[in-house]
Amino acid sequence: MPIYEFRCKNCGVVVEKICRIDEEPPLCPTCRAEMVRCFSTFSFKSSNVSEREKRVLNLAAGYLRDGKVEDAHRFLKKAAQHVKTDTVKKAADKLSAKLEG
Numbered sequence: 735m736p737i738y739e740f741r742c743k744n745c746g747v748v749v750e751k752i753c754r755i756d757e758e759p760p761l762c763p764t765c766r767a768e769m770v771r772c773f774s775t776f777s778f779k780s781s782n783v784s785e786r787e788k789r790v791l792n793l794a795a796g797y798l799r800d801g802k803v804e805d806a807h808r809f810l811k812k813a814a815q816h817v818k819t820d821t822v823k824k825a826a827d828k829l830s831a832k833l834e835g
């Protein structure tokens with residue numbers, strides 16, 4: 735089953751949970767508020783490298799479009815562990831530099 739990442743709408747805590755694609759998001763373990771699905775790490779393993787890379791970069795670009803730079807950074811760092819390509823690594827490094835600088 736896929737591993738999904740969920741983020742609390744209220745306090746922002748992030749948890750990973752193995753669940754079915756149609757399963758309801760869990761409640762926040764900290765404040766019991768509703769959580770939203772962020773992404774699935776499983777899906778990175780199911781397609782070929784260039785597709786995975788494209789998917790990662792698209793998702794990161796989506797975060798950036800919404801102004802969620804830290805989310806994009808966190809996501810890219812994590813994705814880089816699953817999609818070990820130069821492009822993903824460079825994108826993660828670039829955001830690291832941006833956030834630290």
Ligand SMILES: [Zn+2]
Nearest residue numbers: 742745762765
């Ligand atoms: Zn919460």
